[in-house]
Amino acid sequence: MSRFAIPLLLLTLLSCSRESEQETGTVTIEFWTIALGDAFADYILGMIDTYEHAHPGVKVKWVDVSGGEVAEKFLAALVGDTPPDLANIYDLPRFLQYDILVDMDEAVSAEEKTKRLDNFWRGVGYYQGANYVIPWYVGVTMLWYNKALFAQAGLDPDRPPQTIDEMLQMGRQIHARTGKYGVSWRLHPSLVAPPWALLHLDGFWPLFDEGYTRTRINHPEAKAIFQKWVDAYQHGAVPPEALAAAHRDEVNWFIEGRAAMLPFSGGWITRYFDASFAAKIATAPMPRGKLGRVPASNQVLVVPKASRHPKEAVDFGLFVTNDENQLEFCRRVAILPSTKRAAADPYFRREAKTLADAANQLSAADIPHSFVMAPPDVVGWSRMEDILHEEFAKALAGQQSADAALSRIEEKWNHLLRYQ
Amino acid sequence: MHGRHTPYFFVGPGLLLLGIFFAYPLLDTLWLSLHRYNIFTPPTFVGFDNFRRAWGDELFWRVLANTLLYAAVVVPSLVVLSFFMALLLDNSLRLIKIFRTLYYIPVVTSIVVAGIIWKWLYNADGLLNALLKGFGIIGPSWLADTRGVPEALLGLFGIETQSAWFTEPAIALFAVALVTIWKATPYYMIIYLAGLQGIPTALKEAARVDGAGWRQVVRHVTIPTIKPYTLVVSIIATIAALRTFGEVYVMTGGGPFHRTNLLSYYIYTLGFKYLEVGYAAAVSLFLLLVILVFAVLNFRLAGGDNTGGGA
């Protein structure tokens, strides 16, 4: 044993003293993406190549962070003072409240700003008066539905729901007639329909008074909306697992044929579909709530203040998200761009040959009616959202009334607002 | 005998590595627990505030109770099942190697994949309930049901009960525990198997010659001889159960309303989601204390210290 172990130890110890970046006048920026995987390597590396040619002094190191554990890696890197220079991150509220990201309103020229769609510039990264992100690709929510299940439930497969109320009503009918479930939704801070967004979509907004001293959530309007979902849940319009589910479960339920409707952004979801399944599926515009608008999600790039080369990072970020590069990305996978010229490109009005194409066009048409799902820019939102979920879940499970849930949320939120 | 310093040369290298990669981070945790720290601003010293806060944190107690219940279900099951599984595999049948290998597959299946498969089995309209239907039982949505296991069992016989005694553990927690048991039993089986194969055959033969049946051999020869291994299994299983993270992370996210939330997951939420690193450190020290108590209890009970079972 020891014959092998000792040389091996030496070997590993030696291999760790890899030379660090030498100061040769070039600047290296580290660029993090989330789980794009090997399938998009040539796209990203191609972009980097082009950029490095145009900017001889700059080198870009691409790091593709696998899985949903971006936050761990991001935080560890920040604590270790080895931050990425440009990173795609999500679940921004927990970072925005600390002053750690470069203010893009300051760092980006007016000219570049006007190239980008305003609702995304003032979107997920807009926190208490400033924007801290460069918007990248966009998903506008639409409804995917299973025509076979519609027919089985005695619903017209060519007449998808127009409103949220109708969607829940149809969901109940589907459960009553087929034993399957209506809407594939789960209680989660997802990009598509987290509980706070259910309130927003149906016209109840904002959740707090001005200055964030108290919440106004314990309101008859909010109660009516909650009650509607409680009734729907208890009548099988939503799978019972909605209360205890994890990453991507709602997509799986839909693909498994357990649930008939899936609100989802991005036509690329068809990558999950089989030929036989795809034949049963149709898309429609997302049913409207009282607000009359459609939720949109937006992937964003941020530059940590701790970056050694913030200027170069911002510049490269603007390059990655420019019209040409975003359009090229959209051609490879069914997503939408966040810049004006790219969004107006005829590509999004092309003849739809596949389900993904059709969905892509449909959602592109809804960009003007979309609003970005940015949670309230209040300090401590992550914790507040968990409280909302806990109390709402108890109401859904029938352990307390919608009324009681709202007053408990109000009480706990106000306590947090005072405490912070 | 050996030189006075020899033992330290043996212990040194291992301890050095442990010190660098575990003890130091652990001390760091201790230090952090006395601070308020959110990663982005320098830590401020707050004394024992974090511990006081845990004392008054309703959710902390809920999660602690879940964790203890969970361990109470998982650990005894693992010790007993893995022992019997090892007995079953401790023979010289021709195909036994194949069986040992096949049995080991759950251990090496990644938790992400295992989670997806089990969720599919556990759904309200999943495979498990389809099987139960054959017996005329309408199964719940296993991972979303917050009724207590005793409560639900009584319910099967039409007995309605309001008593708080019957509400724990929740069906959902039990369902999560079952996945752990499935995945970990073959793991501990390996430890027992190593132990069983160390028992000299002569010992068993001698007992047989004395006219002892299979059961007597197991009771009077096997079980006493592999006691050191039982100690290993029960300690490792206890520690692992109290630190369970993956199952919760991939299957329930702690829901419904924290009924399947376990300490590791709660600590993770505190540290990485709320960025309350100091408080997370304090809660982990509570966890450490709980584990320490159980480890010592284990030593006393299984280790055969002659002091008897008391704490």
Next chain:
Amino acid sequence: MSTSVWQRLLLYALLCGVGVVLLTPFAWLLSTALKAESADLFAYPPQWIPDPIVWGNFVKSWNILPFLRYIFNTFYIAIATVLLNLFFCSLTGYALARMRFRGRQAILYCVLATTMVPFQVLLIPLFIVTLKLGLVDSYAGVILPMAVNAFGIFLLRQAFTTIPTDLEDAARIDGCSEFTIYARIMMPLIKPALATQAAFTFVAQWNDFLWPLVVLKSRELYTLQLGLASLQGVFGVNWRYISAASVIALVPTVLFFLFTQRFFTQGLTSGAVKE
């Protein structure tokens, strides 16, 4: 030990029964990996044996990921970890089991204590240590933190305690050094326990996800688990490929285990001879 035909049949029946319970979830994975594009994955009742059986999913998922690179990395990391781990743990465990010295009991308890904090908590401090040692984004950064573990020390210590002292005494009379006794006499006697620890370490390192994710940055160093995770990434692929890739990832660990069983059997014979 002679067993009658009936006893053997009964044993096989029992083995198969338990096997079915354990492997049902895995069978679903395998059957998904073998299903055609047109087959309904979630049909009820489930179709266990696909019709037709399609091997193409394996080929496709093999082509999506640079599997060979990932498998090499994972093997390199796992094997280096196992060797170092066995060396350090057995050395420490040996001293704790067979030598008397000051602080022995205290060391044992401290060793146990280091295993008790959830890894998620240690993640950030551990990352900082690794960073300061210059090990971020290297194989060593993944290997060294796992090169010794308290479970291993504890397990091997327990194994060393079961060995009778007369062997050791005899060797000592022959003038063997302490290290020779450890390496030449004691180590062969705990082969089953070493094999167990090897299997544990190998599996732990093979399956580990969070730590390599945090430490590694270069794609050339990625492990299989990191690669698998990217299949379920933002623009994921369908279930058949994920299942096929998971099965591919399982094969080496299963083979490794099949191989290490040789040590178990050796342990069996050596144990029998020594009484």
